[in-house]
Amino acid sequence: MSTKPWFSNLKCRECGRLYEKEAIHICEFDFGPLEAAYDYDAIREVFTRELIESRPQTMWRYRELLPIDGEPTVGTQVGFTPLVKADRLAKALGIRELWIKNDSVNYPTLSFKDRVVSVALSRARELGFKVVACASTGNLANSVAANAANAGLKSYVLIPSNLEQGKVLGSLVYGTNVIGIKGPYDQVNRLCSEIAGKYGWGFVNVNLRPYYAEGSKTMGFEIAEQLGWKLPRHTVVCMASGSLLTKLHKAYKEFIDLDIVEKSDFSIHGAQASGCSPISTAFKAGTEMVKPVQNPDTIAKSLAIGTPADGYYAIRSMKETGGSCEDCTDEEIVEGIKLLAETTGIFAETAGGVTVACARKLIESGKIPSDESAVLCITGHGLKTQEAIIGKVGEPRVIGPSLREFEALVADEVGTKN
Amino acid sequence: METTRLWLMYPAKLITRPLVYELGHEFSVTTNVRQASVTNEIGLVCLELIGERGEIKRSIAWLEELGVKVEPVEINTIEG
Numbered sequence: 001m002s003t004k005p006w007f008s009n010l011k012c013r014e015c016g017r018l019y020e021k022e023a024i025h026i027c028e029f030d031f032g033p034l035e036a037a038y039d040y041d042a043i044r045e046v047f048t049r050e051l052i053e054s055r056p057q058t059m060w061r062y063r064e065l066l067p068i069d070g071e072p073t074v075g076t077q078v079g080f081t082p083l084v085k086a087d088r089l090a091k092a093l094g095i096r097e098l099w100i101k102n103d104s105v106n107y108p109t110l111s112f113k114d115r116v117v118s119v120a121l122s123r124a125r126e127l128g129f130k131v132v133a134c135a136s137t138g139n140l141a142n143s144v145a146a147n148a149a150n151a152g153l154k155s156y157v158l159i160p161s162n163l164e165q166g167k168v169l170g171s172l173v174y175g176t177n178v179i180g181i182k183g184p185y186d187q188v189n190r191l192c193s194e195i196a197g198k199y200g201w202g203f204v205n206v207n208l209r210p211y212y213a214e215g216s217k218t219m220g221f222e223i224a225e226q227l228g229w230k231l232p233r234h235t236v237v238c239m240a241s242g243s244l245l246t247k248l249h250k251a252y253k254e255f256i257d258l259d260i261v262e263k264s265d266f267s268i269h270g271a272q273a274s275g276c277s278p279i280s281t282a283f284k285a286g287t288e289m290v291k292p293v294q295n296p297d298t299i300a301k302s303l304a305i306g307t308p309a310d311g312y313y314a315i316r317s318m319k320e321t322g323g324s325c326e327d328c329t330d331e332e333i334v335e336g337i338k339l340l341a342e343t344t345g346i347f348a349e350t351a352g353g354v355t356v357a358c359a360r361k362l363i364e365s366g367k368i369p370s371d372e373s374a375v376l377c378i379t380g381h382g383l384k385t386q387e388a389i390i391g392k393v394g395e396p397r398v399i400g401p402s403l404r405e406f407e408a409l410v411a412d413e414v415g416t417k418n
Numbered sequence: 419m420e421t422t423r424l425w426l427m428y429p430a431k432l433i434t435r436p437l438v439y440e441l442g443h444e445f446s447v448t449t450n451v452r453q454a455s456v457t458n459e460i461g462l463v464c465l466e467l468i469g470e471r472g473e474i475k476r477s478i479a480w481l482e483e484l485g486v487k488v489e490p491v492e493i494n495t496i497e498g
Contacts, residue, residue: 031464134497137496140497188496193491194490196495289457292487305498307494351498
């Protein structure tokens with residue numbers, strides 16, 4: 001692959017000021033978030049469907065639109081997860097055509113976070129960081145720990161001290177330094193920001209955030225490619241900070257602008273859990289002012305961010321694309337997980353249950369018309385959040401080792417040979 | 419001396435109170451409003467606080483005690 005400087009600058013999303021490509025993430029003038037800017041004219045000259053198709057099936061086949069200078073060095077196998085046609089789920093939800101973008105089988109840690117982390121850590125290496133870190137309640141921590149281990153980078157993972165054991169183990173196993181921090185969420189958050197500012201570490205979701213966030217675009221690029229170089233009419237995606245939704249929007253726009261896909265209408269819809277739905281609440285109230293949720297309370301813990309950094313931008317993306325927004329209860333989340341599993345064979349984490357449950361509402365209300373087509377983005381594997389469905393999906397029926405007992409059990413369910 | 423950048427979120431009941439002014443008089447910190455948006459329902463202020471570490475901590479505690487939500491500018495340091 002060529003390594004021309006396609007990635008040109010960091011740029012403030014508010015005022016448009018340009019910055020050098022360093023480990024910074026906030027505009028010094030208005031504190032607006034910085035994001036990666038590219039030399040699209042130079043990219044347009046070389047970036048074609050043929051070039052993309054000639055490359056290995058990983059997220060790095062869209063390398064010109066990712067914010068690193070050289071070749072990727074971390075997470076080179078990440079991405080290109082299946083886009084599955086889900087006819088049985090489509091029927092259950094009452095829509096003509098439905099696809100699942102299945103990032104629950106992303107490599108290596110079974111969530112879409114591997115996309116963002118591989119970009120952040122590849123860039124961290126280019127910037128000379130020896131230590132990388134993150135503050136996370138689950139998927140991000142697992143991904144940073146695993147990818148840093150593979151790349152030989154020292155890593156620190158900061159977590160609230162009351163996190164579930166399963167999630168802690170999912171990071172500890174990779175040999176990372178896990179630090180539990182006591183206290184309410186706000187104080188943990190503030191300490192992490194202080195640490196990020198004080199130590200010369202590459203904090204993937206703080207000072208490396210502009211690089212990290214861009215990795216999400218690859219999910220959008222892949223969806224378009226896997227649909228036969230077409231944009232989906234509707235995309236439904238769960239929202240925590242709202243970043244993924246805004247990056248899908250950016251990905252679709254970049255593909256249109258670079259003539260990789262034909263311009264067509266597309267709508268992006270957001271999904272949240274009712275127990276923490278600051279973006280959905282603001283959207284439904286018709287405002288862009290996202291009010292913080294003081295005490296998030298939902299089983300979809302990976303979405304439980306009360307002060308979503310990209311909430312404002314997510315609302316703008318939904319409005320601009322004619323999208324909509326929904327939220328759902330914990331019971332509906334569990335139903336969503338079960339429905340997805342029973343109709344597609346895909347076991348999603350609670351965030352996936354949110355996406356399915358909200359898609360159902362969007363279709364029922366006509367916001368996604370039933371005669372159109374939609375893609376649901378599933379962002380993490382259900383094995384990570386098993387506690388959410390324990391006791392809610394039934395129990396095995398136990399019998400003795402006897403054919404008679406077995407036949408008595410299944411007599412009403414299946415016919416016998418004789 | 420340290421510089422801290424914070425988002426303050428005022429609930430409706432505090433919107434009319436000159437909190438930044440009071441903060442500058444109550445504590446030895448320099449306050450610098452960098453961005454603000456105030457409606458009838460909520461006030462959002464992006465504030466730079468310059469001062470000794472302990473004084474900044476006390477300022478934040480005072481704001482929180484009044485009911486102001488205080489976040490680092492890097493909100494969402496913790497992710498899923």
